[in-house]
Amino acid sequence: METKPLQGGERSDPFAEVNAPEFLARLLAGGRESQRTFGWLVKVTHDRFLAFARRSLSSLEESREVVQEMYLAVHKGLPKFEGKSKLTTWMYSLLHHKICDCIAEKERSREEMVESHEAQLSTETNVDSWQPLTAWDAPADRVLVRASLETKISEAVSALPVAAREVYHLRDVEGLSGDEAAEALGLSSANVRVQLHRARRLIVEHVQESLRSDVIPGKATR
Amino acid sequence: MSLFYALYYPCDKVRDFAYDYLEGKLGLLTGFRFKRHLRGCEECQEYIKLYRMAADPSKFTFENPLPSEFLDHTLQFLKERGVVGDG
Numbered sequence: 215m216e217t218k219p220l221q222g223g224e225r226s227d228p229f230a231e232v233n234a235p236e237f238l239a240r241l242l243a244g245g246r247e248s249q250r251t252f253g254w255l256v257k258v259t260h261d262r263f264l265a266f267a268r269r270s271l272s273s274l275e276e277s278r279e280v281v282q283e284m285y286l287a288v289h290k291g292l293p294k295f296e297g298k299s300k301l302t303t304w305m306y307s308l309l310h311h312k313i314c315d316c317i318a319e320k321e322r323s324r325e326e327m328v329e330s331h332e333a334q335l336s337t338e339t340n341v342d343s344w345q346p347l348t349a350w351d352a353p354a355d356r357v358l359v360r361a362s363l364e365t366k367i368s369e370a371v372s373a374l375p376v377a378a379r380e381v382y383h384l385r386d387v388e389g390l391s392g393d394e395a396a397e398a399l400g401l402s403s404a405n406v407r408v409q410l411h412r413a414r415r416l417i418v419e420h421v422q423e424s425l426r427s428d429v430i431p432g433k434a435t436r
Numbered sequence: 437m438s439l440f441y442a443l444y445y446p447c448d449k450v451r452d453f454a455y456d457y458l459e460g461k462l463g464l465l466t467g468f469r470f471k472r473h474l475r476g477c478e479e480c481q482e483y484i485k486l487y488r489m490a491a492d493p494s495k496f497t498f499e500n501p502l503p504s505e506f507l508d509h510t511l512q513f514l515k516e517r518g519v520v521g522d523g
């Protein structure tokens with residue numbers, strides 16, 4: 215497998231490439247080679263990690279910050295990374311910790327400023343200039359029924375409890391194995407299974423409820 | 437749903453089995469009861485259909501591509517800290 219940084223153009227599965235042992239060796243080579251390889255690592259993984267952070271944090275600004283912090287932690291921790299797990303699994307695990315820190319930090323400041331709670335929430339939603347995750351929905355000219363089901367599922371995912379949402383994202387969206395997701399999130403494999411089933415059930419129930427409310431005459435549909 | 441089928445597996449139990457069903461891990465007897473329930477229960481058919489969709493979002497979702505300035509911002513952030521180079 216070719217693992218040298220690509221110049222753009224064709225991409226197979228970048229995650230598979232960065233998980234190859236040769237890639238780790240290039241990252242650890244030192245000097246410009248390391249910098250170049252790290253730059254490529256960021257280019258091919260950035261949006262997927264950002265999408266994961268977006269699942270848990272409402273603000274894109276915060277998501278970007280935790281992703282940046284994660285890359286710094288990767289850079290710092292690389293010499294001690296022994297390659298026992300996949301590089302990307304380890305990166306997910308670092309990101310998960312950054313997200314937890316960020317949520318905890320928000321909780322703390324929320325407790326400190328209970329009276330300005332609502333003002334803070336409105337600021338958080340205003341920070342995002344990018345569309346929310348629920349805007350996965352298709353443009354108006356796409357097939358409407360399908361689009362509306364996609365939208366409902368997407369909304370349902372956004373409404374999941376954080377733990378279930380993270381598991382769902384890693385397992386069903388990113389396709390990590392149960393063991394990999396367990397390692398990344400610091401859970402047992404059994405717990406991952408339970409959370410994943412819970413997530414899917416909650417999604418189905420959310421969608422069903424939404425579909426039911428669509429067909430009640432006189433009730434506004436969306 | 438007919439009473440006949442309800443006597444075997446209740447809907448809730450069938451839905452609890454959705455995960456194992458998708459993994460192909462239902463035992464022979466459980467699988468038999470599961471499928472028999474499904475044949476007679478439209479609600480559970482619908483449920484399993486949605487469950488299958490939820491379990492495979494790649495088939496129907498397409499995420500908005502992130503604006504490239506987010507990646508650029510991160511690269512700049514890391515460049516300032518000497519993590520990545522100019523290229």
Ligand SMILES: [Zn+2]
Pocket residue numbers: 437446447448450473477478479480481
């Ligand atoms: Zn049923």
